[in-house]
Amino acid sequence: MSLLRLRWMWRDARRRWLQIVGISFTLAIGIGLFAGLSSVTEWRLLAIDKSFDVTKMYDLRATVTGGSDVPAGSLARIASDIDGIAEFNERLVFDSQVDATLDGEELLVHGRIVGMDLSASGSLVNDVYLLEGDELPSSRTATPQVLIDKNFAAFWGLPTNGHITVGGDVEVNYVGHAVSPEYFLIVEGNGSLGKSNLAVLFAPLEVAQDISGRRGAVNDLVLTLEPGADIEEVRQQLVDAAASLDGALLSVITRDETPSYTGLIGAPETQQGIYDVMSLLLFVGAAFATLNFAARMVEAQRREIGASMAIGEHLRSIAIRPLLMGLQIGILGMILGVVVGYAISLQTVSVVQNIERLPIFEQPFQWAIYAQALAIGFAVPILAVFWPVFRAVRVRPVDAIRSGHLASRGGSLSPVISRIPLPGRSLERMPFRNLMRAPRRTFLTLLTFTMSLAIMFSMLGLASTFTTTFDEGSKELLGDEPDRFTVQFDSLYPVEGPQVQDVVTNPKVRLAETSLVLGASVGAATPDEGAEPTRLDLAVRFVDFGSAVWTPTATQGTLRAGEPGIVLADKAARDFGVEVGDEVMVTHPALVDGAFTYSTRTMPVTAIHPHPLRLNAYIDLTQAATWGFGGLANTVTGAPAEGSSLNDVKRALFGSGKGVALVQGLDDSFRSVEDSLAQSQGVFLITRIFVIFLVMLIAFNTANINVDERRRDHATMFAYGIPVRRVIANLSMEGLLMGVVAVVLGGLFGYALLLWMALFLMPTAVPDVGMIVSVRWWEMAASFIAALAAIALAPMFPGRKLKKMFIPGQLRMME
């Protein structure tokens, strides 16, 4: 390349640096969003896999049902007798209330103590990973020492060391913050518990036994399998072996049925579907914008290209200047794209880390994904300059260098447009005419605005859909009493017994009602032919259908007090494919002669309730007797007495030490599901910020290029005495017209996108929740008005160029 061409290129770059940077940044946001969001799953899964490996997550977990326990060693004996088990560990896991009050701020929450054998310098299965503080001693100390779960500790800002009270009167020291694979993600199946109100304490087995007062007892077994072992066979053997446990039943779940594991493993891939759609649309939008802007910049050089042709320059030499410009945009776009992508990744990491407390969190640079995005990003501006160069060199040189009227061409829609009557004065019509004069570029600009606004709409819509879904769920649970709470016992107790009566008659409690919550497997009794029958583990709540305090709302069917029948959530009924009047098959625990067993029965669906969580099912309390649980309860619901708060109730029940495991607001656990969605919300927020940037950049570039292209028109307007502000107003109006169309199209497209994400993608990411699609119009309107304002105000930036224009110079311009 000659020195002349290099100098020429340098001057081009200096003259157009603002446009080149602006276009490169537009491209960079597309590249960055695509690369940053597309790679989320890659590094999340890597971190998740490593974290589960390092903590030796179990393959199977067997739990003694019904809140009972067995002598230590009996579960180990069962495991020893089964082939295919590699390692196992007996545990004592129990719930209790925890008082973690710190600096006078009362913190009474649900606690879970996980006691395990730590004699082999840690647990052989489901180890505890220390993040901060000291290791636990493997056995008893004078004051019990435990580790506290990092999720809870981080949420409440607990120090590394401190002391807490468990079960009303046991003082415990915690010596560090730790995580364990079951609690990497605090979301549980049946009415989950969030990180804010579940304090998991990890302790040596003996310490846990001491705290619970169950010396020598265990109730849980975690185990890993040898390679090639049949998991279902081992599972069945464990269930069968429970016969040796003197009336106790073993409930066995696999790793894949553990909420923390499925939540972590499943979420990235299902959420990735949403990220992929968003990032791809934005990348395409940014690429089209780049294509449009770069092409317009080359078109502005049409006459120079013609002049070069006229003096016989080789076509490849002619093409080199525009191509170099494309190259500059491509290279700068790639560099900025990596920066933007990395910034997005860093922000995403911090969002993810807040939700998932993984011991290992690596974020290797995703070369493959970045290479893909960068290659496309690099190709776009190069391709963008090819077309106008190709068009320019195809015309006869004489046409290319011709100035004046013979050179000017109108858009192909001109004949149509001239027949469209427009109101207003000529100046007011000008913005519309200008848009219609170049339909291709108008379409491309419109397309990029529309895509950006559609993404913004769908993300705002998803956020309000989440909020509405959970608000409606809370409303359904709380009824007219927003302070209602639930007291959960650590086992089943007679309703007339002291444990339950102490709560029911407590002066801090009013509107007390006993109920029974049991897990049951439910599915359609006669599934549709050919369809895979859906069976779900539901939380069946026996409540009084005749209660004046609260009953579930029946959106279909009726609640029948004293009659058999089950009330299903709308989402569950849809998933089962059943309606009111159909029958479902329920496999449930039953109490026969004092021993637990499983029983299967068909039940009619008597009503459908609107709660979005499909796991909630209701049966009239009178029917508990048919399952063998007549006169028993494990839950009391109520409201604080006049002048009392929920904390007063917690305090009053905390010291009772009579089987109270948990006191919390009725919708607290349900609300914790919302936590699991916070991650997506965080990523949406980051994306939204970049979308706003993208819209502003496109608006800025459009205005800037428009001012350059129309400098002769503007000079003529100035020659006729039109003030600069009026010219800027016209440019703004042009942007506004396009913005309004983009808002309408973006709104429609965004709503379709929202429906698709909420009704088709989200059910795979959060299958337990029936989303209530909702759009907060005021929020949407505010965002769109902000976007419109950005588009309309963008011409202010090149306004300085207009003010400083040397009018005669532009008027005599021949092009």
Place this chain on the structure above:
Amino acid sequence: MIDLEGVTKHYEVGPVLVTALAGIDLHVDAGEFVVVLGASGSGKTTTLNIIGALDTPSSGKVTVGGRDLLASSRGELFALRRETVSFIFQSFNLFPGLTATENVEFGMDVSGRKGAGSPAELLDSVGLGHRLGHFPHELSGGEQQRVAIARALATGNPVLLADEPTGELDFKTGAQILELLAEQANQDRAVLVVTHNREISRMADRVVEMSSGQIISDGPPEGGKTPLSELRW
């Protein structure tokens, strides 16, 4: 109508100071058809730009329509262009997004005057009654220039400034355009036409010849005013 007294204009081109106008005096009355003649670089277009308030002189005094341009604010200069002077350009400078009618309406809208007739009447008066809804790119060069003249006339402004209005046109079309401009002077407008074409100057009432930024002659055309039919270029 137009008064220039001792007007100079200097440009700095790098380290070189270029004198475009070297102290010119010019007076043009309403109803005069004046041709400013000169070779390229003689200062004729600079003179036109200064009269039209598109450019400011380095020194001297410029009065247009009774307004002292050097004492006028930026806003007042914009107002002068809206209300007093109208331009016709060599390359027409029509708005490509507006039809012929709308381009003419534009002139009417900026001045706010309605007395000049409707856009259709004005276009009809320049022989374009049949091209009302056409866009500039659908018109020939002569037609575009006639639209430009109609636009200038639509303002109703008393001063008409034309910079090489026939520069892009063939003889026949150029002659038609000059005829149109000459008619405007008969309607009590001051019409200044800048050209390098000596033949055109023969049809003017008065010819101001410039060279190196100075007026070297000012008076009726050599050999007297010549009818358009006798012009050749």
